[in-house]
Amino acid sequence: MKRLLTITTMLFGAATILSAQETVSGAVQEGTILVERKLVEKADSFLIVDMTVNISSIEVDRNRSVVCTPVLQRGDSLRLLPPIVINGRDRHILYERQEHDIRPESRFVVRRYNKQEQRLDYHVRLPFCKWMEKSEFALLTDLCGCGWEALQNDRTVLFPVNLAEPVVLAPQLVYVAPQAEAVKSRSLEGSAFLDFPVNKTEIYPDYRKNPQELSKIRETIESVRNDKYATITEVDIKGYASPEGGYANNAYLAEYRAKALLDYVRNMYDFGNARMQVNFEPEDWEGLELRVEASNLPEKEEILAIIRADEPADWDKREWRLKMLAGGMPYKILLRDIYPALRHSDYVVKYTIRNFTVEEAKELLYTDPRQLSLEEMFRVAQTYEPGSDRFKEVFEIAVRMYPDDPISNLNAANIAISEGKLGQAKRYLAKTTDTPQRQLAEAAICMLENDLDRAEKLLTPLAAHEDTPVAEAARGNLKQIKLKREE
Numbered sequence: 001m002k003r004l005l006t007i008t009t010m011l012f013g014a015a016t017i018l019s020a021q022e023t024v025s026g027a028v029q030e031g032t033i034l035v036e037r038k039l040v041e042k043a044d045s046f047l048i049v050d051m052t053v054n055i056s057s058i059e060v061d062r063n064r065s066v067v068c069t070p071v072l073q074r075g076d077s078l079r080l081l082p083p084i085v086i087n088g089r090d091r092h093i094l095y096e097r098q099e100h101d102i103r104p105e106s107r108f109v110v111r112r113y114n115k116q117e118q119r120l121d122y123h124v125r126l127p128f129c130k131w132m133e134k135s136e137f138a139l140l141t142d143l144c145g146c147g148w149e150a151l152q153n154d155r156t157v158l159f160p161v162n163l164a165e166p167v168v169l170a171p172q173l174v175y176v177a178p179q180a181e182a183v184k185s186r187s188l189e190g191s192a193f194l195d196f197p198v199n200k201t202e203i204y205p206d207y208r209k210n211p212q213e214l215s216k217i218r219e220t221i222e223s224v225r226n227d228k229y230a231t232i233t234e235v236d237i238k239g240y241a242s243p244e245g246g247y248a249n250n251a252y253l254a255e256y257r258a259k260a261l262l263d264y265v266r267n268m269y270d271f272g273n274a275r276m277q278v279n280f281e282p283e284d285w286e287g288l289e290l291r292v293e294a295s296n297l298p299e300k301e302e303i304l305a306i307i308r309a310d311e312p313a314d315w316d317k318r319e320w321r322l323k324m325l326a327g328g329m330p331y332k333i334l335l336r337d338i339y340p341a342l343r344h345s346d347y348v349v350k351y352t353i354r355n356f357t358v359e360e361a362k363e364l365l366y367t368d369p370r371q372l373s374l375e376e377m378f379r380v381a382q383t384y385e386p387g388s389d390r391f392k393e394v395f396e397i398a399v400r401m402y403p404d405d406p407i408s409n410l411n412a413a414n415i416a417i418s419e420g421k422l423g424q425a426k427r428y429l430a431k432t433t434d435t436p437q438r439q440l441a442e443a444a445i446c447m448l449e450n451d452l453d454r455a456e457k458l459l460t461p462l463a464a465h466e467d468t469p470v471a472e473a474a475r476g477n478l479k480q481i482k483l484k485r486e487e
Contacts, residue, residue, distance in 0.1 A: 221268075
């Protein structure tokens with residue numbers, strides 16, 4: 001049996017037509033019935049079968065008939081189509097005398113002219129049943145007039161019928177709504193490396209690099225003060241000294257230099273009821289360790305061993321060991337290259353931002369998104385059609401504003417999955433926590449990568465939960481997987 005299969009899709013008016021076209025043949029007695037052109041299509045609620053049947057090679061005795069019955073079948077479901085009756089000469093004369101009153105549409109009757117080219121057009125329309133989408137078209141041939149039992153035994157499958165639309169996996173995902181912040185607290189931080197004359201705590205604004213360092217502090221404070229939505233609630237300053245000199249004196253310098261900086265900003269601005277706080281670290285040994293570790297200093301490992309040792313507990317004695325190491329040369333490098341950076345004042349400006357309505361948040365999302373909380377951005381997203389460009393854009397902005405937040409990354413991963421950007425989705429998911437929504441997203445990636453076994457393994461326990469959005473989405477995805485496997 002020779003078969004060539006082509007699947008096409010046609011559109012007639014408003015109805016979608018799914019069709020299969022091929023060339024098939026079925027053996028009959030000494031010849032062959034050849035289906036030269038065939039169209040099987042679904043149009044609205046009907047199935048159309050249209051064929052050109054070539055019977056040129058069939059030899060039929062003058063007193064005989066050959067009955068070929070096309071049939072659609074899938075499992076136990078079966079539909080017989082009007083038969084093709086090919087009569088010999090005398091049999092056809094008898095048919096015309098005795099059976100001409102039979103409804104023409106109930107069968108296709110033709111007289112066979114042996115040795116001649118001969119074709120007939122076969123066209124039927126029948127009510128469509130769902131099972132016909134994936135069935136097979138066969139030919140039942142009765143050569144002896146023995147009836148149905150003989151037909152069942154002489155059945156030739158001509159071609160499969162597949163009118164079902166291809167299953168395109170579209171995983172269902174669940175977005176996570178962030179918790180609303182009772183108070184939208186924010187902060188800006190920085191470090192000032194002010195220069196002080198030896199053992200002095202008074203700030204000289206024009207001394208050495210102080211103009212630049214003080215300008216950084218003012219810019220930080222003013223960026224909040226000039227924000228009409230923000231209110232400064234606290235200013236914290238913490239002073240640090242380097243290990244050079246006595247510990248007690250360094251404690252004094254760290255504390256009073258920090259207080260001097262706080263007095264400086266107090267004199268510059270009116271902070272209202274904001275809390276002003278000073279703290280200090282007499283000697284920044286932690287900073288010393290970090291900077292030495294990142295350096296290429298000679299005797300680096302020996303220096304680190306002294307810094308990290310539990311003994312001596314007295315910091316002045318520990319510094320003395322640094323001075324004595326390798327004749328004092330490493331210590332001179334510390335004084336020149338590292339100690340200046342350990343004399344700094346860290347500052348934190350804490351503030352709150354008022355809450356916004358959805359309409360306000362929509363405007364700020366594109367003009368000043370740093371003002372918005374994740375929850376406010378999520379509420380904006382809910383005003384757009386899921387999957388729309390605006391909907392996706394909200395979550396993309398959210399992850400830019402909150403790049404390390406697990407929820408912003410999970411929602412951004414869902415957007416990337418919906419756009420088929422699976423590599424990007426995996427990078428976002430790496431920043432999330434293990435939640436059912438994350439497992440659902442991981443399963444969605446597996447589905448789109450055609451790893452259906454892995455996807456099913458992830459989805460099955462999720463679908464077993466009570467009726468939650470995740471469970472519902474998981475069950476929907478499992479149904480898609482089942483349909484895909486049945487294609």
